[in-house]
Amino acid sequence: MADKKKLVAEITSMDEDFTQWYTDVVIKAGLIAYSNIKGFMVYKPAGYALWEAVQKHLDARFKAVGVENVYLPMVIPEHLLNKESDLVNGFAPEVAWVTHGGQEELQERICVRPTSETLFSDFYKDEVQSYRDLPKIYNQWCSVVRWEKETRPFLRSREFMWQEGHTVHATMEEAEERTEQMLNVYADFCAEDLAIPTIKGQKTEKEKFAGAVATYTIEALMHDGRALQSGTSHNFGSDFAQAYDIRFTDKDNKLKYAYQTSWGLSTRIIGALIMVHGDNSGLVLPPRIAPTQVMIIPIQQRKAGVLDKAREIAQMLGDFRVKVDETDKSPGFKFAEQEMRGIPVRVEIGPRDIEAGTCVVVRRDTSEKISCAIADLPGKIAALLPQIQKDMYDRAAKHLAEHTYSAATPEEFKEAFKETKGFVKAMWCGSRECEEKIKEDMSVTSRCIPFEQEKLADTCVCCGRPATKMVYWGRAY
Amino acid sequence: MADKKKLVAEITSMDEDFTQWYTDVVIKAGLIAYSNIKGFMVYKPAGYALWEAVQKHLDARFKAVGVENVYLPMVIPEHLLNKESDLVNGFAPEVAWVTHGGQEELQERICVRPTSETLFSDFYKDEVQSYRDLPKIYNQWCSVVRWEKETRPFLRSREFMWQEGHTVHATMEEAEERTEQMLNVYADFCAEDLAIPTIKGQKTEKEKFAGAVATYTIEALMHDGRALQSGTSHNFGSDFAQAYDIRFTDKDNKLKYAYQTSWGLSTRIIGALIMVHGDNSGLVLPPRIAPTQVMIIPIQQRKAGVLDKAREIAQMLGDFRVKVDETDKSPGFKFAEQEMRGIPVRVEIGPRDIEAGTCVVVRRDTSEKISCAIADLPGKIAALLPQIQKDMYDRAAKHLAEHTYSAATPEEFKEAFKETKGFVKAMWCGSRECEEKIKEDMSVTSRCIPFEQEKLADTCVCCGRPATKMVYWGRAY
Secondary structure (H helix, E strand, O other): OHHHHHHHHOOOOOOOOHHHHHHHHHHHOOOEEEOOOOOOEEEOHHHHHHHHHHHHHHHHHHHHOOOEEOEOOOEEEHHHHOOOHHHHHHHHHHOEEEEEEOOEEEEEEEEEOOOOHHHHHHHHHHHOOEHHHOOEEEEEEEEEEOOOOOOEOOOEOOEEEEEEEEEEEOOHHHHHHHHHHHHHHHHHHHHHHOOOOOEEEEOOOOOOOOOOOEEEEEEEEOOOOOEEEEEEEEEEEOHHHHHHOOEEEOOOOOEEEOEEEEEEEEOHHHHHHHHHHOEOOEOOOOOOOOOOOEEEEEOOOOOOOHHHHHHHHHHHOOOOOEEEOOOOOOHHHHHHHHHHOOOOEEEEEOHHHHHHOEEEEEEOOOOOEEEEEHHHHHHHHHHHHHHHHHHHHHHHHHHHHHOEEEEOOHHHHHHHHHHOOOEEEEEEOOOHHHHHHHHHHHOOEEEEEEOOOOOOOOEOOOOOOEOOEEEEEEOEO | OHHHHHHHHOOOOOOOOHHHHHHHHHHHOOOEEEOOOOOOEEEOHHHHHHHHHHHHHHHHHHHHOOOEEOEOOOEEEHHHHOOOHHHHHHHHHHOEEEEEEOOEEEEEEEEEOOOOHHHHHHHHHHHOOEHHHOOEEEEEEEEEEOOOOOOEOOOEOOEEEEEEEEEEEOOHHHHHHHHHHHHHHHHHHHHHHOOOOOEEEEOOOOOOOOOOOEEEEEEEEOOOOOEEEEEEEEEEEOHHHHHHOOEEEOOOOOEEEOEEEEEEEEOHHHHHHHHHHOEOOEOOOOOOOOOOOEEEEEOOOOOOOHHHHHHHHHHHOOOOOEEEOOOOOOHHHHHHHHHHOOOOEEEEEOHHHHHHOEEEEEEOOOOOEEEEEHHHHHHHHHHHHHHHHHHHHHHHHHHHHHOEEEEOOHHHHHHHHHHOOOEEEEEEOOOHHHHHHHHHHHOOEEEEEEOOOOOOOOEOOOOOOEOOEEEEEEOEO
């Protein structure tokens, strides 16, 4: 097992240096390569396959709730971006400006989209004339550019891939309903497909999206106790409709402004996958999302019959996403690679196994080794994959529960962030000043006002005035 | 049927004005909306669904021949673009330049990718060290920007979606094999999924891709007799590897330059779909690619039992992509809409049909009406869809054959393009001068040197010198 130790030794232990562990996994598992332009990443096959899996599962969930896909231009003329002042202030400092087409200077500069509220609003202005044209539940899969200063693979980059849904409705109630519905789609997707539990709630005024009436979020807890905002859903009310003049003739024959929402989930979610489930041997992928679910590794593969049997087993497992590692590396090295890449199940098959009609099944998440008759393998794998999926969710939920603390007093609040790593639930008066003070003093931000409220105390954990809400606080990526 | 006539009257007849017919269909079938930035289009749900169908079918064909998907940055620094001089000269006049990130001027300007040979080469330079790292068969689905002067939906726009495959190999033979293999994938995809026959061949030196050793193409013939280059595959030899320093240690322990290919197919193919199959009632979609294959239209839908029966039929047809048009429009209007959108089969069901236990099935491609017992409908549709697919291909192949002419002499060549619309096969000496003269005199370009050569005469149709190749000539989009 010298090979294995060597490969594993190439990644830093997560307890020693979590940040370095993360970077090591991203590179060693073959997810990402750095390009020679700062903040722009190359998604290698293993990394892009994860995004494809996210797209496949999430898109199916979208279509089940009436979402239709479209594609809008990747650029926005400056005058259009300037129409909605909150949005301009939010994004102008970080857009990439195109000033020339070929040799010619453009009459008006255009930016690469940082997000597409402006373009969708401009499009809906023409498309929506009557209540009969409503609602429109459109989404696009694309990449966007934001000129970030600090960048890290998946978590923050100057270009990132995402989906952005943009809807338009006849009433505020319908917009609110859609905003919450899409947040639930995200939460269900995270829980059921990615095995990631999340906290659902509303962002504070300070943390909400520029131009939104309300922003909802799902917040996940990483292995190091830091939070990751994993998906957001915004209700814009009619603010954008007023800025971009989206009006329709309603059933009562009156001209009214429309109501809009938007919601997005990005490649950041791959960062969450890595940091929620990964361990010191590399990635650990939930079976539902894993591009390869079972890796068959032949032992002494040059001996007659071994490779044939491995391929035969692959055929038997045709209902699953299965591969045989036929490379000329040592079995130990192959084990380490399969573990590094997070493939949920390994099947080991060698001459002695073949003689006995058995093989060894190894779970990636627990390292448990199970001897299994070859004939029983399809049934075994069919039962094991959902079991792994469930166990991974349960472990992540346990970690979340064990790293969520309550603080009733300012002292407890400070103590909680000194001693522990995770979310801290605490009461808040509702003022921006307290949020800013907490951030300044403790580098902690409000993650959300959870839908499931509790009353932990009567007063704000910062200023001592009467509390209005319970808030999840944390340090975030 | 007044409604139907009205809707149909909204599109220009293709015999009267083919260009206007095309634009009318694109707009009336709800494929595209113009954005307020010249040359950038909005893909509406019906338009984007076609691209999704293309992606799904073509991506499956790619994966079957070992292609892996990746994603590279959308921008290229100027110095990187400048490394390969042919490519610079080919693309520099038409790239969009980003000069500012937020408020800051960039130290080096970067362009939005017009194509990604440079980025892939720069990536492969680091990834490829040994023969063990070869080949790499990577592809990306993305959009690119070229600052075109004249733009038309799908056919030519400043931003367009495509896939671009980029491979790297140890030998020239392997690169050549892959170049031809991918051209065959495109041709098979067009023939089998899109019902579009194409001519396979090689581009002349004048028409080949900037920087390529050889460019192969599939050329399709539109209904108006103009050609559309529908997919291209390039062998770069080791030219890019030399410019970007992609070297590997071969089995003989010698350091060698690698060999590369690239191949692309874009949203132009949707233009081909429209112009090969469309008619004066709108789009006609081949069943394999049609987002909706069967539209069920209830007649007198307010009568008791009609809508229920329509929905019941939709359930019976669950193996197909089927919808019920339950809107409150008149049946005539619904027929016209279904025809405009090119949905391959319509099922009409009304009170009298229900009483008789039958329904009316209407083929979009031939307008043939077929009475069918409701109980037999699943079997009928299962047989009909492949029949329509086949008939559409056969009609397109007949049109191609009937509009491909041979010219042995200069007089016949000129006459062919005066009288007729389509491809003209003629002999060529191999000189660029003749190509340029033919283009200047007759606005005709060489489409390809077909793989299937014929000897029509001994001399070039332009200069009278000895001919070396038979070429397909035509007017192209």
